[in-house]
Amino acid sequence: MADQPAAPRRRGAARTDELLQTTLDLAAEVGYAGLNIEAVARRAGVGKHTIYRRWPSMSALLLDALSRVWTTDLDYRDTGDVRADLREQFLRSGPALSGPPVGPVYRGLIAEAQSDPALRATLHERFLLTVERRTLERITRAQHTGELVENANLEFAAEVLCGTLYYRHLLSTRVVDEGTIDQLLDMFMAAYGTAGRASGPAV
Amino acid sequence: MADQPAAPRRRGAARTDELLQTTLDLAAEVGYAGLNIEAVARRAGVGKHTIYRRWPSMSALLLDALSRVWTTDLDYRDTGDVRADLREQFLRSGPALSGPPVGPVYRGLIAEAQSDPALRATLHERFLLTVERRTLERITRAQHTGELVENANLEFAAEVLCGTLYYRHLLSTRVVDEGTIDQLLDMFMAAYGTAGRASGPAV
DNA sequence: TTGTCAACGGCACGCAACGTGCCGATAAGA
DNA sequence: TCTTATCGGCACGTTGCGTGCCGTTGACAA
Numbered sequence: 001m002a003d004q005p006a007a008p009r010r011r012g013a014a015r016t017d018e019l020l021q022t023t024l025d026l027a028a029e030v031g032y033a034g035l036n037i038e039a040v041a042r043r044a045g046v047g048k049h050t051i052y053r054r055w056p057s058m059s060a061l062l063l064d065a066l067s068r069v070w071t072t073d074l075d076y077r078d079t080g081d082v083r084a085d086l087r088e089q090f091l092r093s094g095p096a097l098s099g100p101p102v103g104p105v106y107r108g109l110i111a112e113a114q115s116d117p118a119l120r121a122t123l124h125e126r127f128l129l130t131v132e133r134r135t136l137e138r139i140t141r142a143q144h145t146g147e148l149v150e151n152a153n154l155e156f157a158a159e160v161l162c163g164t165l166y167y168r169h170l171l172s173t174r175v176v177d178e179g180t181i182d183q184l185l186d187m188f189m190a191a192y193g194t195a196g197r198a199s200g201p202a203v
Numbered sequence: 204m205a206d207q208p209a210a211p212r213r214r215g216a217a218r219t220d221e222l223l224q225t226t227l228d229l230a231a232e233v234g235y236a237g238l239n240i241e242a243v244a245r246r247a248g249v250g251k252h253t254i255y256r257r258w259p260s261m262s263a264l265l266l267d268a269l270s271r272v273w274t275t276d277l278d279y280r281d282t283g284d285v286r287a288d289l290r291e292q293f294l295r296s297g298p299a300l301s302g303p304p305v306g307p308v309y310r311g312l313i314a315e316a317q318s319d320p321a322l323r324a325t326l327h328e329r330f331l332l333t334v335e336r337r338t339l340e341r342i343t344r345a346q347h348t349g350e351l352v353e354n355a356n357l358e359f360a361a362e363v364l365c366g367t368l369y370y371r372h373l374l375s376t377r378v379v380d381e382g383t384i385d386q387l388l389d390m391f392m393a394a395y396g397t398a399g400r401a402s403g404p405a406v
Numbered sequence: 407t408t409g410t411c412a413a414c415g416g417c418a419c420g421c422a423a424c425g426t427g428c429c430g431a432t433a434a435g436a
Numbered sequence: 437t438c439t440t441a442t443c444g445g446c447a448c449g450t451t452g453c454g455t456g457c458c459g460t461t462g463a464c465a466a
Contacts (some may be wrong), residue, residue, distance in 0.1 A: 009461060011413055033318035038452060047415045052454070107317040110374070114314035115236035124376045156386045160367050166374060167366030171313070173327045183359045191394035212432065214442055241423060250444045255425070 016054055019044055023065040028100035032108040037061070059112045059119050063126070066105045070127065074134055082142035083185050083193075086135070090165060090184075093131075094176045097169055110170060128166065132158045139192075148192045157192055219257055222247055226268040231303035235311040240264070262315045262322050266329070269308045273330065277337055285345035286388050286396075289338070293368060293387075296334075297379045300372055313373060331369065335361045342395075351395045360395055 010018060022044040027035055037058050041048045055061040076089045096102055106127075113120040136158040142148045164184055168176045189195075213221060225247040230238055240261050244251045258264040279292045299305055309330075316323040339361040345351045367387055371379045392398075 009414060011462065015414085031318065036452060037454090041415095045415080047417090048454080049456095050414065053413080058453095111314040111317035114310040115234065121376050124374070128375060153386055153389075156383075157390065159370075160363065160387070160390060163367045163370030163375075164363050167362075167370050170374065171327070171369060172331060172366075173324050180359075183356055184363070186356075187360065187363060187394045191390045212443060214433065218443085239423060240425090244444095248444080250446090251425080252427095253443065256442080 015046070015050060019046065019051060019054065019061075020065045020068050023061055024069060024101040024105070027065070027104040027108070031104045032111060035062075035104065035108055059109060059116065062105050062109050062112075063119075063122065066102065066109065066127070069102055074131065076134060076138040078138065078141060080145070082139060082147045083189055085138060086161070086188075087181055087185055089138075090176075090181045091178065094165070094169070094181075098176070106170070128162070132162045135161055146194060149194050152192045154192075157188065161188060218249070218253060222249065222254060222257065222264075223268045223271050226264055227272060227304040227308065230268070230307040230311070234307045235314060238265075238307065238311055262312060262319065265308050265312050265315075266322075266325065269305065269312065269330070272305055277334065279337060279341040281341065281344060283348070285342060285350045286392055288341060289364070289391075290384055290388055292341075293379075293384045294381065297368070297372070297384075301379070309373070331365070335365045338364055349397060352397050355395045357395075360391065364391060 019040065023035075023040050026040060026043050030039075035058075037048060037051055040046075040061070041051055044050075051061065055064065074093075077085050079085055097106065109119070109123050113123050136155055139148060139154050139157060143150065143152065143154060148154070161184065165176055165181075168174050168180065174180075222243065226238075226243050229243060229246050233242075238261075240251060240254055243249075243264070244254055247253075254264065258267065277296075280288050282288055300309065312322070312326050316326050339358055342351060342357050342361060346353065346355065346357060351357070364387065368379055368384075371377050371383065377383075
């Protein structure tokens with residue numbers, strides 16, 4: 001964009017990086033609709049071959065573009081208070097997940113995955129499952145420290161936590177706000193927490 | 204398909220019904236990929252106008268087609284045992300939701316909704332929210348009969364129940380089997396049930 | 407410094423689906 | 437029987453796909 005008029009024609013890895021960035025920029029501007037290979041090529045001032053040489057399809061390009069920005073802050077803190085740590089992480093990752101450029105790219109991948117089982121599997125493994133696994137690690141530590149009950153299937157608990165948030169983000173029209181997260185954590189702690197087990201879940 | 208060679212050209216409502224059925228048949232055969240207006244028109248032996256006169260887009264046609272088959276057994280039974288009633292309904296609606304023709308059509312709508320906020324809202328209101336509301340009705344009755352604790356946000360509970368199942372069905376690659384449903388209900392009853400509140404959730 | 411060659415941008419192609427316009431045929435209702 | 441909206445068929449221009457070709461250019465080795 002801000003290149004000099006006579007910017008030298010870049011090649012190889014430099015072009016690859018530039019193309020990923022262009023894809024993210026375009027996604028942030030126009031959303032998933034209007035995000036296609038020709039548009040990326042036009043925007044980058046590049047022949048289509050230059051893209052197809054690197055990625056076999058738009059989905060592959062989107063996957064790489066998403067990886068480029070979706071490594072941020074995926075790790076939970078461990079302050080010893082599992083509820084507070086989950087809460088902080090959910091609050092942080094919510095806007096990151098919905099807003100540009102991650103939101104549009106994520107939506108694009110989900111759309112294409114509906115007609116492409118292989119992409120669906122890749123998307124699940126590389127992104128959804130990764131988030132679940134980090135969550136599982138954190139709550140497993142909480143189980144070891146006695147914050148959560150022993151006889152609990154935490155793998156499923158992690159799926160419910162992440163699944164509920166993803167459901168809101170990606171399928172429903174509701175927003176994930178602080179109230180949502182608190183309710184989710186109330187339910188989680190009521191079901192799996194060791195403290196105050198004689199009372200019902202807070203509202 | 205099985206029409207006589209010289210079947211009279213149908214019009215009006217009869218054609219509408221036939222087109223919806225053709226859409227469902229096609230979806231069951233070829234899935235979401237390959238499901239487009241031209242294909243439906245070819246399959247039905249119909250001009251494209253005949254479709255566009257009734258629906259402004261493929262999404263609108265899919266919505267109507269889904270409504271045609273998604274009215275089945277949405278109501279929960281009420282045997283007085285909320286866990287058993289939820290379990291029965293989840294077991295029943297799972298295959299119905301994933302299998303043809305509902306599965307492919309649902310996937311198609313989700314894909315298109317990713318780039319169409321209006322469709323997204325319609326899909327949420329007309330299908331996802333409807334299922335949540337039926338669930339809410341059933342668990343609200345359970346709250347009145349004392350099966351569930353009083354100070355619980357059941358609206359959110361219904362969202363978690365349905366959201367977790369939808370997450371598996373529509374975003375993950377896992378299947379919704381009996382074990383999943385039992386774990387989900389274990390968690391639900393541990394968080395919101397009045398019985399055995401001093402023990403942890405069953406695994 | 408020069409030579410080599412893969413990567414590059416630009417252009418064009420055939421394909422498929424979109425949404426629309428026009429035509430003559432037809433079936434439903436007056 | 438007459439009228440008319442609906443119908444099937446066909447064609448059009450547009451867009452994006454994925455590929456092929458061609459002349460240029462930048463990186464790297466000699």
